[in-house]
Amino acid sequence: MCGIVGYVASSQRAGQHQAMDVLLEGLRRLEYRGYDSAGVATIADGRVAARKKAGKLANLVAEIEAAPVVPALVGIGHTRWATHGGPTDVNAHPHLGDGGDLAVIHNGIIENFSALKAGLVRAGESFDSETDTEAAAKLIGQFYRGEAAGDLTEAMRLAVNELQGAFTLLAVHADQPDRVVAARRNSPLVVGLGEGENFLGSDVSGFIDFTREAVELEQDQIVTITADEVSIMGFDGVAATGKRFHVDWDAAAAEKGGYETFMEKEIHEQPKAVEDTLLGRTDAAGRLSLDELRIDPAQLKGVSKIMVVACGTAAYAGHVAKYAIEHWCRIPVEVELAHEFRYRDPIIDSSTLVVSISQSGETMDTLMAVRYAKEQGAKTLAICNTNGSTIPRESDAVLYLHAGPEIAVASTKAFLAMITASYVLGLYLAQLRGQMFSEQIADVLADLHQIPQKVQHILDHADAIKDLAREMAQSPSVLFLGRHVGYPVALEGALKLKELAYIHAEGFAAGELKHGPIALIEQGQPVFVVVPSPHGRHSLHAKVVSNIQEVRARGAKTITVAEAGDDAVSEFSEQVFFVPETQPLLMPLLTTVPLQIFACALASEKGYDVDQPRNLAKSVTVE
Numbered sequence: 001m002c003g004i005v006g007y008v009a010s011s012q013r014a015g016q017h018q019a020m021d022v023l024l025e026g027l028r029r030l031e032y033r034g035y036d037s038a039g040v041a042t043i044a045d046g047r048v049a050a051r052k053k054a055g056k057l058a059n060l061v062a063e064i065e066a067a068p069v070v071p072a073l074v075g076i077g078h079t080r081w082a083t084h085g086g087p088t089d090v091n092a093h094p095h096l097g098d099g100g101d102l103a104v105i106h107n108g109i110i111e112n113f114s115a116l117k118a119g120l121v122r123a124g125e126s127f128d129s130e131t132d133t134e135a136a137a138k139l140i141g142q143f144y145r146g147e148a149a150g151d152l153t154e155a156m157r158l159a160v161n162e163l164q165g166a167f168t169l170l171a172v173h174a175d176q177p178d179r180v181v182a183a184r185r186n187s188p189l190v191v192g193l194g195e196g197e198n199f200l201g202s203d204v205s206g207f208i209d210f211t212r213e214a215v216e217l218e219q220d221q222i223v224t225i226t227a228d229e230v231s232i233m234g235f236d237g238v239a240a241t242g243k244r245f246h247v248d249w250d251a252a253a254a255e256k257g258g259y260e261t262f263m264e265k266e267i268h269e270q271p272k273a274v275e276d277t278l279l280g281r282t283d284a285a286g287r288l289s290l291d292e293l294r295i296d297p298a299q300l301k302g303v304s305k306i307m308v309v310a311c312g313t314a315a316y317a318g319h320v321a322k323y324a325i326e327h328w329c330r331i332p333v334e335v336e337l338a339h340e341f342r343y344r345d346p347i348i349d350s351s352t353l354v355v356s357i358s359q360s361g362e363t364m365d366t367l368m369a370v371r372y373a374k375e376q377g378a379k380t381l382a383i384c385n386t387n388g389s390t391i392p393r394e395s396d397a398v399l400y401l402h403a404g405p406e407i408a409v410a411s412t413k414a415f416l417a418m419i420t421a422s423y424v425l426g427l428y429l430a431q432l433r434g435q436m437f438s439e440q441i442a443d444v445l446a447d448l449h450q451i452p453q454k455v456q457h458i459l460d461h462a463d464a465i466k467d468l469a470r471e472m473a474q475s476p477s478v479l480f481l482g483r484h485v486g487y488p489v490a491l492e493g494a495l496k497l498k499e500l501a502y503i504h505a506e507g508f509a510a511g512e513l514k515h516g517p518i519a520l521i522e523q524g525q526p527v528f529v530v531v532p533s534p535h536g537r538h539s540l541h542a543k544v545v546s547n548i549q550e551v552r553a554r555g556a557k558t559i560t561v562a563e564a565g566d567d568a569v570s571e572f573s574e575q576v577f578f579v580p581e582t583q584p585l586l587m588p589l590l591t592t593v594p595l596q597i598f599a600c601a602l603a604s605e606k607g608y609d610v611d612q613p614r615n616l617a618k619s620v621t622v623e
Helices: 019-029 057-066 113-122 133-145 152-160 262-268 270-278 297-301 312-329 338-344 364-375 390-394 413-433 438-460 463-471 486-501 510-515 541-553 567-572 588-605
Strands: 003-009 037-044 047-054 074-080 095-097 102-110 165-173 176-185 190-193 197-201 213-216 221-225 230-234 243-246 305-310 333-337 352-358 379-384 397-400 477-482 504-509 526-530 557-563 575-579
Touching: 003 019, 003 165, 003 176, 019 037, 019 057, 019 074, 019 197, 037 057, 037 102, 037 165, 047 057, 047 102, 074 102, 074 165, 074 176, 095 133, 102 133, 113 133, 133 152, 133 165, 152 165, 152 176, 152 221, 152 230, 197 221, 262 270, 262 588, 270 413, 270 438, 297 413, 305 312, 305 338, 305 364, 312 333, 312 352, 312 413, 312 486, 333 338, 338 364, 352 364, 352 413, 364 379, 364 390, 379 390, 379 413, 397 413, 413 438, 413 588, 438 588, 463 575, 463 588, 477 486, 477 510, 477 541, 486 504, 486 510, 486 526, 486 588, 504 510, 510 541, 526 541, 541 557, 541 567, 557 567, 557 588, 575 588
Parallel strands: 305 333, 305 352, 352 379, 379 397, 477 504, 477 526, 526 557, 557 575
Antiparallel strands: 003 074, 003 197, 037 047, 037 074, 095 102, 102 165, 165 176, 176 221, 190 197, 190 213, 213 243, 221 230
């Protein structure tokens, strides 16, 4: 969840950047990850200068402007989302060790910090904060003065072998002012490569303004960067190498592009996100060819069960995938919340395919589920938007979304891209298993390729949705109903309102209405109904229209999202938002969009920050 930046430049480099400028710009780029405090540490004139402040980055900038630090070419920066200890100035990073000559920042959780802290206190160390990070700083400091004999890289190596949990650590020391040393375990870290300067970041957003060349690190690795060199080793001290890659989006992609919020921008990027997710998935003969999968097709053909593991919005994408894959492939599919998966002792074996879905590729609950699945002998496939992130690296195969960076905490374009990728996977498995004729697969793909223009149509006619949101800004509660693939859309619609507008919102399977939820209906209660297509082979349309009548008869304000031409719903709806026609299984790619627009507009009307909702973070990297 936290953001990390590191920087080293050479004094010999013409026009070199100042460390403080790089750090603050990197932290600004990483604000989307969610945070409650920020801090930096630089080294100049043989001293560590640290500044940190609770609250937004602007508070830190004001602190630095009020008490400027000596210009420096080496530094580390951090945005913190509180775990151990509240969001205070004292608990903000960096934390100091070795008498103030060492500064450390940290993402993740050190699970054995209490025992470490107790030992360090016995050894004479004193602590200022409530954080687990300070224990790491003191530990590295002790090793630096002891066994490591003034070698910061070795001090880091000795320290991380004492730590348990998930962490990325960055350290600088006044005695070695030409380097930053970092280590990662179960937490993201990437290196940025420059000329006469090098960078570190929790993701490439931290340095995208300065370089697009990067190196991904593997699990349990330590990296030391100087202005001219990047050295990598394992926690065992054995030299290692990282994988170099080019970042194929630039700094402009992380800007708002004329929209008031990142979320609004990303909602409008959805046609391209779907298009890019579909790009390059077929060969010259028109057959699906998924080069990223890396699993022997014979093994995929022999899969007897699929289990989807994900959290939040990604889990709702998984529910849509279940309907499509079971229909097309005739393989049983289960959808599990990743944080429950390994604790219920699921029945999986070598014939099970575990599909993880994660926008960031760093969601800790999902990563742990993937590792558990691999231990049980299952094949693992990641659907992910972030190249080089941990989950796809540790999975047997990956299907990248190629949706571009998603800055707003609440997911929009990644959700549609996840569903699209799930459809591609389902069609590919159907092709391998011979469950569909090639003409049938081609027909579905053709309809998928029409989705971007249909989403654009919805975006171009969104004024009525925004008007309704403004009218309903004071509503204390909103309910959502759906059936079949409309059910996870209802869940996602409710989640978006909870995330952005902080109001009570619930999604229900419409068939459950009479089994309890109808008791919530009272005069004026807004109810969104995602209406299935009337053209499906086993259409549920009539049943859902009956549900609309049932809630309206009890005083509900009924708002429906329906297929264009479905005039049957108008009679029973106070407002209808029509979406273009497509195959019933593909409808979530369209019916979701009005609900996203509604939630964004309603929260904006209430004056809330839709890009960084309270208490939330973009990437949940702790369990």
